[in-house]
Amino acid sequence: MEQTLELLSLSPPGWGANLLRGLAASIQIALGAFGFGLIIGFFGAMGKLYGSPWVRDLLEVYTTVVRAVPELVLILILYYVGTDLINQAAGALGRGPVEISGIAAGIWVLGIVQGAYATEILRGAIRAIPPGQTEAARAYGMPRGLMARRVTIPAMTAFAIPGLANLWLIATKDTALLAVVGFSELTLETRQAAQTTRAYFTFFLAAGFLYLMVTLFSGVIFGRIEKWARRGQPSHRG
Amino acid sequence: MQMIRAMLIPRRLIMLGLFAAFVVWCAVTLDWSWLPRYAPLALQGLWLTIWLLVVTLVLGFTLAVPLGLAQAIGPWYLAAPARAFCTVIRGTPLLLQIWLLYYGLGSLFPQFPWIRNSDLWPYLRQAWPYAVLSLTLSYAGYEGEVMRGAFASVQKGQIEAARAFGMPRHKIFFRVWLPQAIRGALPTLGGETILQLKATPLVATITIVELYAVAGRVRQDTFIIYEPLLLLAAAYLVIAGVITLGFRWIEGRGPRMSR
Amino acid sequence: MNLKTTLAAGAATLAFMTGAAMAETVKIGIAAEPYPPFARPDSAGNWTGWEVEIAGAICAAAELECVITPTAWDGIIPSLMGEQIDAIMASMSITEDRAKQIDFSDYYYKTPAVIVTAAGSDIEPTPEGLTGKILGVQASTTHQAYAQKYFGDVVAELRVYQTQDEANQDLYSGRIDAVQADSIAMADFVESDIGDCCTIVGAVKDDPAILGQGVGAGVRKGDDALREKLNEGIAKILADGTHDEITAKYFSAPIYQK
Numbered sequence: 039m040e041q042t043l044e045l046l047s048l049s050p051p052g053w054g055a056n057l058l059r060g061l062a063a064s065i066q067i068a069l070g071a072f073g074f075g076l077i078i079g080f081f082g083a084m085g086k087l088y089g090s091p092w093v094r095d096l097l098e099v100y101t102t103v104v105r106a107v108p109e110l111v112l113i114l115i116l117y118y119v120g121t122d123l124i125n126q127a128a129g130a131l132g133r134g135p136v137e138i139s140g141i142a143a144g145i146w147v148l149g150i151v152q153g154a155y156a157t158e159i160l161r162g163a164i165r166a167i168p169p170g171q172t173e174a175a176r177a178y179g180m181p182r183g184l185m186a187r188r189v190t191i192p193a194m195t196a197f198a199i200p201g202l203a204n205l206w207l208i209a210t211k212d213t214a215l216l217a218v219v220g221f222s223e224l225t226l227e228t229r230q231a232a233q234t235t236r237a238y239f240t241f242f243l244a245a246g247f248l249y250l251m252v253t254l255f256s257g258v259i260f261g262r263i264e265k266w267a268r269r270g271q272p273s274h275r276g
Numbered sequence: 277m278q279m280i281r282a283m284l285i286p287r288r289l290i291m292l293g294l295f296a297a298f299v300v301w302c303a304v305t306l307d308w309s310w311l312p313r314y315a316p317l318a319l320q321g322l323w324l325t326i327w328l329l330v331v332t333l334v335l336g337f338t339l340a341v342p343l344g345l346a347q348a349i350g351p352w353y354l355a356a357p358a359r360a361f362c363t364v365i366r367g368t369p370l371l372l373q374i375w376l377l378y379y380g381l382g383s384l385f386p387q388f389p390w391i392r393n394s395d396l397w398p399y400l401r402q403a404w405p406y407a408v409l410s411l412t413l414s415y416a417g418y419e420g421e422v423m424r425g426a427f428a429s430v431q432k433g434q435i436e437a438a439r440a441f442g443m444p445r446h447k448i449f450f451r452v453w454l455p456q457a458i459r460g461a462l463p464t465l466g467g468e469t470i471l472q473l474k475a476t477p478l479v480a481t482i483t484i485v486e487l488y489a490v491a492g493r494v495r496q497d498t499f500i501i502y503e504p505l506l507l508l509a510a511a512y513l514v515i516a517g518v519i520t521l522g523f524r525w526i527e528g529r530g531p532r533m534s535r
Numbered sequence: 536m537n538l539k540t541t542l543a544a545g546a547a548t549l550a551f552m553t554g555a556a557m558a559e560t561v562k563i564g565i566a567a568e569p570y571p572p573f574a575r576p577d578s579a580g581n582w583t584g585w586e587v588e589i590a591g592a593i594c595a596a597a598e599l600e601c602v603i604t605p606t607a608w609d610g611i612i613p614s615l616m617g618e619q620i621d622a623i624m625a626s627m628s629i630t631e632d633r634a635k636q637i638d639f640s641d642y643y644y645k646t647p648a649v650i651v652t653a654a655g656s657d658i659e660p661t662p663e664g665l666t667g668k669i670l671g672v673q674a675s676t677t678h679q680a681y682a683q684k685y686f687g688d689v690v691a692e693l694r695v696y697q698t699q700d701e702a703n704q705d706l707y708s709g710r711i712d713a714v715q716a717d718s719i720a721m722a723d724f725v726e727s728d729i730g731d732c733c734t735i736v737g738a739v740k741d742d743p744a745i746l747g748q749g750v751g752a753g754v755r756k757g758d759d760a761l762r763e764k765l766n767e768g769i770a771k772i773l774a775d776g777t778h779d780e781i782t783a784k785y786f787s788a789p790i791y792q793k
Binding site for chain 2: 609612613616636669674675694695696697701704705707708709710711729732
Binding site for chain 1: 287288291363364366367368369370371372373375376379380382383384470473474475476477478481488491501502505506508509512513516517
């Protein structure tokens with residue numbers, strides 16, 4: 039038992055600090071990917087709802103492909119495509135190859151995957167807004183931007199939160215996949231620690247515990263956000 | 277069919293034409309010399325992927341039904357562990373669960389030498405039992421939550437009517453409650469099946485040579501970067517398409533749900 | 536006159552800056568998976584090991600500024616070709632297949648390939664000895680190619696692992712009967728805490744075409760400037776005893792053979 043605590047301690051030769059650093063990297067990547075995905079999702083939802091038929095079809099292809107192909111395959115393809123594009127762009131500008139940090143690459147790759155799911159969630163949420171609200175806003179002569187800010191986004195948020203909460207959890211768990219391509223985050227650090235010390239059970243259970251804490255904590259936070267977003271709306275409990 | 281008619285408008289025909297041209301361009305300019313050599317291995321990998329998917333779907337769903345039922349109507353000493361199981365499975369990454377089962381259990385074997393002489397040893401040595409176990413538990417964890425909601429959403433009146441007719445409890449469950457719950461959950465189950473398909477590549481990390489591992493082998497042997505990945509993505513798209521069509525057909529078959 | 540001076544000053548500055556830009560850092564790629572005793576991370580996250588120190592010594596001798604960049608082993612050659620790293624020093628053997636994609640420096644160590652089994656087993660490092668057994672190798676290595684060619688038909692199963700450590704762990708668990716890998720890495724494993732389980736039963740018959748002619752640093756095809764510099768560095772540390780010094784820290788016998 040003391041050996042377990044020793045292995046997990048925060049200062050060397052304990053690996054606890056390494057794991058926490060990995061956790062910080064994971065959360066950073068997850069936050070970045072979630073945010074990037076939200077931006078893609080917002081424009082994607084707008085495109086799917088109000089865009090031209092070409093835009094709608096292209097976005098349909100995007101969301102279908104991303105939601106059908108395994109993330110591991112997408113991560114590999116996007117990583118190589120992304121670095122190729124950046125190197126070619128850098129080459130065209132006359133500079134040498136650009137170094138891309140693991141965190142940036144992880145955010146880029148996972149963000150595109152998240153964007154497809156976020157598009158569907160936000161599209162469903164916007165469609166769930168009672169149409170009378172947007173009609174009334176337009177009858178008042180509200181310009182589109184003001185209507186988006188005052189009516190669409192606040193009303194859509196309450197419907198979107200459950201789906202987005204799920205999406206955030208998917209983001210945190212998908213960061214583990216980056217271990218397979220060698221980006222340094224919690225699962226990779228755990229595997230390195232386990233391989234170096236041979237204490238596989240200890241470290242995998244510790245990592246599982248950390249992920250579970252993130253999940254439970256996120257659940258509490260999203261519960262609060264949903265309660266705030268639903269303020270003023272009639273409750274289902276009546 | 278409706279879908280084919282939807283495809284025949286000019287805009288979609290142009291897009292299909294462009295896509296066909298892209299496929300032809302890929303077939304001609306990219307490097308496909310590795311295909312003949314690796315085709316048998318690729319077919320084996322495809323079979324293994326589909327086998328894993330079907331087996332874990334069946335086993336996982338069989339486990340998910342009692343999990344959902346326990347949470348919906350069970351006493352606290354059944355509902356609480358079921359809920360805890362689902363929470364832990366859904367709160368930790370699948371990759372971690374797979375590695376915990378395979379390497380974590382594996383590191384315990386030498387401490388119990390009698391395991392090597394037991395009948396289970398040939399199975400404990402191989403990787404596929406661990407893959408099946410972890411994928412099954414994962415699917416059961418997620419579907420347990422889905423089935424909980426499905427059981428809770430079946431109209432109470434149906435159960436009451438069945439009981440009023442004097443049906444014994446197991447008959448109510450298998451004739452009324454379960455079929456209605458499954459029918460209500462079918463759309464979600466279709467999506468979850470696709471998610472399970474997307475989870476199968478993770479078992480490549482414990483030496484199972486399924487489709488993703490075959491593509492990895494090709495990439496490592498030949499150093500070709502894109503072509504194996506593109507073909508792999510296309511293969512998964514096709515499988516996902518088949519699954520989606522299958523579920524749509526199943527949904528179309530039953531009586532329309534009265535809402 | 537003023538214009539001429541300004542232009543001359545500008546040209547001189549530009550030349551100076553270009554010259555200064557030549558002293559850029561060289562990113563040396565090592566495998567992100569631990570491969571003791573050649574490269575392993577300590578609990579603070581720094582990478583140490585024989586190969587890491589040799590890489591530092593070669594760079595110092597060649598007057599290059601090097602940065603150790605851990606990269607996933609199965610993507611390390613694409614990373615080199617995609618210019619995310621400039622050189623590979625990850626115990627990569629020089630083989631013809633690899634030489635088609637990248638160039639190699641001179642080798643800086645050469646060791647045989649051995650078979651490791653559970654203690655007390657009667658397996659021999661020959662095709663007859665391995666018949667019906669389960670053999671484990673690491674993916675994308677010369678050992679995988681060798682095992683596929685010589686043992687592929689006789690073994691019950693050839694299991695391919697992403698990292699050497701996973702293969703060792705499965706040997707320890709008893710899931711596989713034998714592992715083929717580099718003799719030094721296996722000596723380190725057998726001497727470790729869990730290595731009591733296993734013994735090295737001997738080297739496999741050498742096949743330089745598959746097992747390679749030693750371990751060298753990989754560079755991009757055509758990057759002769761860096762390759763020459765690395766060769767200079769390797770020659771220097773072999774000549775002035777730095778190679779022996781670092782080797783003595785980790786191993787009891789020299790690992791460079793002519």
